[in-house]
Amino acid sequence: MNAVHFGAGNIGRGFIGLLLHQSGYKTCFVDVNAEIVNLLNEKKQYTVKLAEASGKELTVENVYAINSLKDPELVVDEVANADVITAAVGPNILPLIAGLLATGLKKRLEQSKKPLTIIACENMIGGSAFLKEKIYEELTNEEKTQFDMYYSFPNAAVDRIVPNQTNIDKLAVTVEPFYEWVVDESEIKGATPPIHGVTFVQDLEPFIERKLFTVNTGHAVVAYFGYLAGIRNMHEALENSEIREMVEQVLKETGRYLTATYSFDEKIHADYVQKIINRFANPYISDDTTRVGRSPMRKLKKNDRLVRPATKYVEMFSENPLYLTRGIAAALHYDFKEDPEANEIQLMIEQKGLQFTIERTTGIEPGTGLFEKIQKQYEEIAIKKSKK
Numbered sequence: 001m002n003a004v005h006f007g008a009g010n011i012g013r014g015f016i017g018l019l020l021h022q023s024g025y026k027t028c029f030v031d032v033n034a035e036i037v038n039l040l041n042e043k044k045q046y047t048v049k050l051a052e053a054s055g056k057e058l059t060v061e062n063v064y065a066i067n068s069l070k071d072p073e074l075v076v077d078e079v080a081n082a083d084v085i086t087a088a089v090g091p092n093i094l095p096l097i098a099g100l101l102a103t104g105l106k107k108r109l110e111q112s113k114k115p116l117t118i119i120a121c122e123n124m125i126g127g128s129a130f131l132k133e134k135i136y137e138e139l140t141n142e143e144k145t146q147f148d149m150y151y152s153f154p155n156a157a158v159d160r161i162v163p164n165q166t167n168i169d170k171l172a173v174t175v176e177p178f179y180e181w182v183v184d185e186s187e188i189k190g191a192t193p194p195i196h197g198v199t200f201v202q203d204l205e206p207f208i209e210r211k212l213f214t215v216n217t218g219h220a221v222v223a224y225f226g227y228l229a230g231i232r233n234m235h236e237a238l239e240n241s242e243i244r245e246m247v248e249q250v251l252k253e254t255g256r257y258l259t260a261t262y263s264f265d266e267k268i269h270a271d272y273v274q275k276i277i278n279r280f281a282n283p284y285i286s287d288d289t290t291r292v293g294r295s296p297m298r299k300l301k302k303n304d305r306l307v308r309p310a311t312k313y314v315e316m317f318s319e320n321p322l323y324l325t326r327g328i329a330a331a332l333h334y335d336f337k338e339d340p341e342a343n344e345i346q347l348m349i350e351q352k353g354l355q356f357t358i359e360r361t362t363g364i365e366p367g368t369g370l371f372e373k374i375q376k377q378y379e380e381i382a383i384k385k386s387k388k
């Protein structure tokens, strides 16, 4: 079986590539990072190390790679011959891989009429549907009808903390032991791809919202408050009692929304939350607050981990969440110079003002209680910063 995976980065090698290998696939990684591509072709294998006391190492074999900037025609051929396609490139990059995928998938239809599943493994609601939308922008109406018959784009939720890597061996990846990959089976045409470790469900929404609004909301809040406190390491941030309290409270707010919406058992959800906070504090992982806080523009979008649970909370309980709004305010303060989106937000605040920036980044309407609360929290943080 042949798999093509776009994005040989942290999650690509450390999670998706590992499970594809364990399921018996030969995996072709597609990336634009020449060093990683060359190393994968040279070594044809890499190591995944579990961040736990055992330090267990797993070997991923049967892999090779293509640099899509250099050899796009090879990518087209691989896509045309694939048995499953996955991607973990980041939501902002999905539109950039859509063209090559469209060409490869068209070629595949000329060769055979076999169904194929394409899964985007990104931290976003509707990742595969978004990739499909971008691919379909490249098609005629007739091609769209053909694609509809054979190709599936099931959405997915992926969970495994994979920090930026500092190993001497550039291909080796250290990952937390926990993982969860949930895929919406109701969208799949033809046979479900046999991938070991994937949970196939008929309704993904509770899973993706639970993951994004617990793991990623909590993670983002620790990262932004950690950064504000001058802390660069996630587990050190968790040792700060104010930040710990902040994440506990923010996850009570998202938990209130999630349990009311999806009828989750409150005790089971509370245990899930504690397990996640413990994962953030894993001492065997060294994760940066700047990795977790990366791309604040994306994280502040209306359907993402901070704003969506906050707006849903208001809709559901007719009150403004205190801690989610603080988290949003902290994200607006995030001014890490090496992050282009952080720079964009800071420049917007400077040139167009805070109100314009809140409206533009979050989509929250000015004049609403939620908007005013975010503004107030932002100003309170600014006062605290000025006293330092």
Ligand SMILES: NC(=O)c1ccc[n+]([C@@H]2O[C@H](COP(=O)([O-])OP(=O)(O)OC[C@H]3O[C@@H](n4cnc5c(N)ncnc54)[C@H](O)[C@@H]3O)[C@@H](O)[C@H]2O)c1
Residues within 6 Å of the ligand: 006, 007, 008, 009, 010, 011, 012, 030, 031, 032, 033, 068, 088, 089, 090, 091, 093, 096, 097, 121, 122, 123, 158, 159, 160, 161, 162, 163
């Ligand atoms: N790291 C995690 O803990 C984690 C966990 C769950 C989900 N995710 C999600 O997985 C996705 C990737 O995250 P990551 O942490 O692995 O990031 P990463 O930066 O380590 O990996 C992204 C990879 O995509 C490659 N890439 C960039 N442009 C490309 C292009 N045009 N074509 C092909 N490859 C391209 C990059 O070179 C890089 O190797 C994100 O959506 C992230 O939210 C990450």
Ligand SMILES: O=P(O)(O)OC[C@@H](O)[C@@H](O)[C@H](O)[C@H](O)CO
Residues within 6 Å of the ligand: 123, 158, 159, 160, 161, 162, 215, 216, 219, 220, 291, 292, 293, 294, 295
């Ligand atoms: O990848 P992002 O930028 O959407 O979010 C940063 C982290 O929260 C994220 O990568 C987590 O480590 C991951 O989602 C855990 O499953």
